Amino acid sequence: MILKKILIGIVIGVILTTSAMAFGDEKPIKIILDGKEINSDVPPQIINSRTFVPIRVISEALGVDVKWDSETRSVILTSPENLPFFSVVSYNKVDTEYGYAVLGEVKNQSTKTFSKVEVKAEVLDSGGNVVETLSTQLPPGVTPGDTVYFRLRSFSGKGNLFYSINFNFITSNECSVTPTDVVFSNVRFTRDPNIYNDFIYVTGEIERTDKDLTREYKDPMVQIALFDQDGKMINYGEKSLRDYGLCKYGEFKITLDKGPEYSKYKLKCFSD
16 A cells, blocks of 8 residues: 555656646656656656656665566566565576486565575476476575576476476575675686586686675675677576685686576675
C-alpha cells in the first residue's frame, strides 16, 4: 500500500508541476526522485495536457521489479519485499569434453548479504520434464544489488535433452559486510603447450583501494568470466585467496578449461 501511494504520488506530482508548462514551454521534462534526477531512455511526454512518464524507470529507481507479459499484455510490478533474494540475469549452456556446463550470472536483488548461497537447478527437456538436478555454491558476501557468476557441471551425458532450467536459491548465514572495492592489474592469459588439455591460465595482481583497507576479509574469492562477441559467457573460473585477508596486495592464478575464443572478460572479488 505504501509503495502504491509513492508511485501515485510521483505521477500526480509530475502531472501537477508540468501540466502548467504544457503550452509554450518545450524544455525537456525531468524526473526527480528524492532530489536526484532519474535519466530515462524514453523521455516523459505531455499529451492532451497530461504528463506520461515511463513506469519502468521510476519503478526500478524505487527497487520495484518490472516485467512485461506479452500473452496477457500486462505490466507486472513486484515490490522489493516480495522479490526472491536472488535472480538469474542470464545463463548459457556450454558443451564440454565430458558433458556440459551451465554458465550464468546472478543478481542479489534483496537488501541482505549472505555467507552461504546454494544454487539448485532443475534441468528440463522440451516437454518440461526434469532431466537432472545440478547445484553449486555462490561466493560469500555478494552484497545487495551486486551480480556474481556461477558454473554448474554435468557429466551425465544428458546434454542433448537440455531445453531450459528452473532455478532455486537457498540462503543462510546472513551477515553484514561492505562491498569489496579492489583493482585488478597485470592480468595475463597464457597456455601451456606441454599439457594435452591446453588449459588457459589467468594470472594477475589484486589491490585494495584506500577506502577498502578497513574491510575485513574472511573468505575472499576471485572470479573471472569470458564472453564472446555476442555477450554470452563461454568460460568461467574462480580462485580462493587464502592470505589476502591480511594484505593490501595479492596475486591470483585461475585455471580455465579450454574453450572458444573470447572477446572480453570480467573479474570480480567477493568475501564475507
